[in-house]
Amino acid sequence: xxxxxxxxNVRAVSHEFARDRHERQTRRELVAADFDQLKxxxxxxxxxxxxxxxxWESMSQSTRPICELLRVLAQGDSSVAxxxxxxxxxxxxxxxxxxxxxxxxxxxxxxxxxxxxxxAEGAWWGTITSEPGSxxxxxxxxxxxxxDTSENYRITGQKHFGSGSGITSFMITTAVAEGxxxxxxxxxxxxxxxxDGSTGVRLTAPWDGHGMVAxxxxxxxxxxxxxxxxxxxSNVRGLGEAANPFIYCSFAAVIVGIVETAIETARQxxxxxxxSLRAYEQVEWARVEMEGWLxxxxxxxxxxxxxxxxxxxxxxxxxxxxxxAELAETAMGRVCRVLGGGxxxxxxxxxxxxxxxxxxxxxxxxxxxxxxxxxxxxxxxP
Numbered sequence: 001x002x003x004x005x006x007x008x009n010v011r012a013v014s015h016e017f018a019r020d021r022h023e024r025q026t027r028r029e030l031v032a033a034d035f036d037q038l039k040x041x042x043x044x045x046x047x048x049x050x051x052x053x054x055x056w057e058s059m060s061q062s063t064r065p066i067c068e069l070l071r072v073l074a075q076g077d078s079s080v081a082x083x084x085x086x087x088x089x090x091x092x093x094x095x096x097x098x099x100x101x102x103x104x105x106x107x108x109x110x111x112x113x114x115x116x117x118x119x120a121e122g123a124w125w126g127t128i129t130s131e132p133g134s135x136x137x138x139x140x141x142x143x144x145x146x147x148d149t150s151e152n153y154r155i156t157g158q159k160h161f162g163s164g165s166g167i168t169s170f171m172i173t174t175a176v177a178e179g180x181x182x183x184x185x186x187x188x189x190x191x192x193x194x195x196d197g198s199t200g201v202r203l204t205a206p207w208d209g210h211g212m213v214a215x216x217x218x219x220x221x222x223x224x225x226x227x228x229x230x231x232x233x234s235n236v237r238g239l240g241e242a243a244n245p246f247i248y249c250s251f252a253a254v255i256v257g258i259v260e261t262a263i264e265t266a267r268q269x270x271x272x273x274x275x276s277l278r279a280y281e282q283v284e285w286a287r288v289e290m291e292g293w294l295x296x297x298x299x300x301x302x303x304x305x306x307x308x309x310x311x312x313x314x315x316x317x318x319x320x321x322x323x324x325a326e327l328a329e330t331a332m333g334r335v336c337r338v339l340g341g342g343x344x345x346x347x348x349x350x351x352x353x354x355x356x357x358x359x360x361x362x363x364x365x366x367x368x369x370x371x372x373x374x375x376x377x378x379x380x381x382p
Contacts, residue, residue, distance in 0.1 A: 001042040003055055003065040009041035010069050017076030018261075024077050025352040027214040030167050034080050039122055043069060046088040047119035049095065049112070054120060056088065059096045063246050063306045067253035074257030078356040079214035081254045083126070083164035089250050090125040090172050091115055092243040093185060093230070100232045111231040115170075123169035128162030128188070128220060129364075136366035138236070141183045143175035145227065153177065155186060155227045160205060160219035165190075167216065173227070174236065185236050186227040200225035211355035241314055245306045247364070248317040249299075252324050255360045256299045259328050262353045263292050266335045277338075284334045291331035298323050315377040321360070322370045328357040 001009075017024060017034075038044070046066045048054020056062050066088055074081035088095075094112045099105070119125060134140040143157025155175045162171060169191045174183040195203035205219030232239070270277070270285065277285065302320035305313040332354040336343045343350040361367050 001045065003069075006042035006045060006055065007065070007069055007072065010038070010043055011072050013037055013041050014073050014076030017073075017080070021076075021349055022347070024079075024214070025349060026346065027079070028208075030080070030083065030164070030214055030216050032167065034077070035084075035124060035167055038073075038080075038084065043073070043084060044087065044119055044122060044124065046070075046084075047091040047116070047125055049116040052113070052116045052120050054116065056091075056095050056116075058098075059092070059242075059246050060307050060309055063249050064303050066246075067249050067303065070250055071253040071257035071260075074254040075261045078254070078258055078353070079212050081257065082212050082359070083124075083167060083215050085250045085254055086126045086163050086168070087119070087124050089243075089247045090127050090170075091119065092246045093172065093239050096243040096246060097232075097239055100235075104232045107231040118170065123191075124164065124167055125187075126162065126164040126168030126171045127173070128159045128165070128171045129173050130161045131157065131159055132219075136362075136364060136369045138174045138183060138240075141174045141176060143173070143183075143222070145175040145177045145184070145186060145229070146224070147178065148226065151229075153186060153227050153229055154200075154224045155188075155222050156224055158204070158219070158221050161217045162220055163215050163217040165207075165216045165218040165220070173222075175227070177229070180234070182234070183236060184234055185230040185239065187230075188222075188225065188227050195220070197221075197223070209359075211352075211357075211359045213352075213355075245302075245313045245317040248321040249302050249306060251360060251363045252299055252302060252321050255324060255328050255357050256295060258353050258357055259292060259295055259331060262332060262335060262350060263288060265349065266339060269339065281338045284338045288331050288334045288338070291327045291334070295324050295327050295331065298327070312377075312380075315374075315380070318365070318370065318377065319374055322374060325357075325361040325367075325370075328360060329354075332357050 045054040050057045070081055070085050094115050100108045130136055131141055143155055145153040145155050148154050170187050171190055172187045176183045193201050195201055200223045202221045203218055204221045207217040298320040302317045305316035336350050336354055
């Protein structure tokens with residue numbers, strides 16, 4: 001399938017999801033049938049290299065079409081869209097860096113092919129990287145990777161925010177290999193793994209977030225659990241800087257899709273009584289329109305920074321993602337105030353959307369880390 005056919009398929013699935021919005025927004029868990037349906041639509045191909053029949057050609061070519069797929073899906077189901085976002089985002093650590101030093105290139109190409117082929121077979125990829133007390137900074141990880149054989153490791157450590165737990169087949173994480181100064185990237189094979197601790201994985205904190213409530217972003221304790229190390233070792237900073245512009249854009253795409261749907265739905269409701277809107281309601285709605293427009297401009301600017309391979313694409317996408325996080329939360333708060341108290345009831349979609357968009361500020365990098373990085377990168381701007 002090509003990008004256009006997948007987009008048409010995903011748009012049809014998203015419309016179907018939207019018809020069941022009330023039931024979906026009150027869910028507390030993911031439904032495997034949704035991901036089977038999206039796989040049939042071709043969405044899993046966002047994590048497959050073009051040479052293996054997928055949609056990933058290069059970061060500059062693939063960011064806009066993949067983000068469009070995620071934006072459209074978010075209009076139907078926020079939680080499902082966020083879990084699907086993790087799939088190409090995780091794999092971008094491999095895909096965004098096709099060339100590495102010649103001594104590592106053969107192993108790197110083999111691992112890129114392995115990851116892509118597993119996705120082509122229908123495996124969903126996810127992440128379980130963050131740790132309690134780390135502030136979202138992967139360089140603060142306390143997890144330890146013990147070398148098992150020359151190529152295999154076993155990881156021990158506590159993790160949380162394993163988005164898509166139970167749906168994802170593979171999950172990336174970080175840990176410090178024994179005897180090394182900094183953490184590195186690893187991935188777990190989570191297929192058919194029980195969560196009772198019998199094989200080294202124990203569910204410690206079922207996801208109970210206020211937003212994105214059905215993402216199953218569970219906390220897990222890993223004890224001597226097998227993991228595969230990334231083939232280009234000890235380069236997590238460089239791999240992250242290469243992949244992050246795409247990751248920031250894909251996270252933002254989900255929130256943009258939610259905000260677009262929420263504003264349009266609110267506009268349709270307010271149209272019926274626009275002549276009777278009071279002064280405060282009129283001003284707040286005008287601000288919603290302005291903030292919605294700013295969100296669109298920030299999002300487009302992020303995408304263009306990647307497409308044009310700007311030298312400051314990493315900074316531009318970080319600033320854009322952080323700005324959208326603030327604007328989305330503010331705009332959705334105004335929408336709820338204009339619509340009145342009923343908008344925050346469980347029978348209304350707006351209260352759920354409000355909590356969902358707030359998730360962007362807690363996605364990598366979370367607020368504190370994001371502002372640290374924005375400040376650090378401001379001095380390198382031309």
